Amino acid sequence: MKRSTLALPLLSALTLATLTACGGGDGDGASDAKTTDRAKATASASPAKPSVDPAKELAKLLVTKAEAGDYNVREPEAGDAMATTQEQLRVDKAACAPMAYATNYLPLGAPEASLVRVADKGTSTYNYITLATYAPGKAEAAMKGLAKAASACTGGYTAKSDKASTTYSSVKKETAPTGTDTDTGADESIATASVVPYKGTQTMRTQTFRFGDTIVNYFSINTYGFLNGRSSEADIPTDLVKAQNKKLG
Incomplete structure (x- = not known):
């Protein structure tokens, strides 16, 4: 019932x-x-899905002090950079602009977001890590631009901003490290050595790796020569590259 x-x-x-x-x-x-x-x-x-913040996602990929061994990893000091945007940096040879960005720890091309950290061991050598994320296809274009610049600017160029001017007497392509010890699966890489004729010669280096739509650029400079009037040379530390690239591969 x-x-x-x-x-x-x-x-x-x-x-x-x-x-x-x-x-x-x-x-x-x-x-x-x-x-x-x-x-x-x-x-x-229905509530809209929250949009992904590229900068926040990128921050998760930056190497930390705990992961970098003996290196102090921090944000650059305010006012440390010759220029903080690509627009602030002027180059006498347009083709050399990507090299100027790489040696002033500015992102290459047109990224959606970028972040910078400086790592050192309390010595005169400073290693800048610029991490940038791109829309599909833009990272490959940025790497092509850097490769062309490295080839076109072997005779040097001058970069200026409202704060300073730097003349590079030469740019030379070098062999970027490959293999599991350093690149941990990077899609492509470029390495360069740039010379500044200041109280002798000051040689600084870059190594740039692309992992899909993410690019990491390492720039190392030894300030000892600039401060003491002697020639100096900086090398990209393999252990730092390994620690950062491991998070991207």
Whole structure:
């Protein structure tokens, strides 16, 4: 008895739904319109998915002090950079702009986001890590631009900003490290040595790796020569490259 009492309202509801769905004439249009309106209302009421912040995602990929061994890893000091944007850096040879960016720890090309860290061991050598993320295809284009610049600017160039001017007497392509010890699966890499004729010669280096849509650029400079009037040379530390690239591979 109880079963038939419960079943009757259910049967009535199902029958009503069937009749509504199968009805003809003007009722069809009105029902469809109402259904469409309800669907639109539901869609507009649904909370939008939060957009991904490229900078926050990129920050997760930066090597930390705990991961970098003996290196102090921190943000560069305010006012440390010759230029903080590509627009602030002017180059006498347009083709050399990517080299100027790489040696001033600015991102290459047109990234969606970029972050910079400096790592050192308390000595006169400073290693800058510039990490940048790109829209599909933009990272490959940025690497091509850097490769062309390294080839076109062997005779040197001058970069200027409102703060300073630096003349590079030469740019030379070098062999970027490969293999599991350093690149940990990078899609491509470029390495360069740039010379600044200041109280002798000051040689600074870059190593740049692309991992899919992410580029990491390492720039090392030995400030001893600049401060003491002697020639100096900086090398990219393999252990630091290994630690950072491991997080990208």
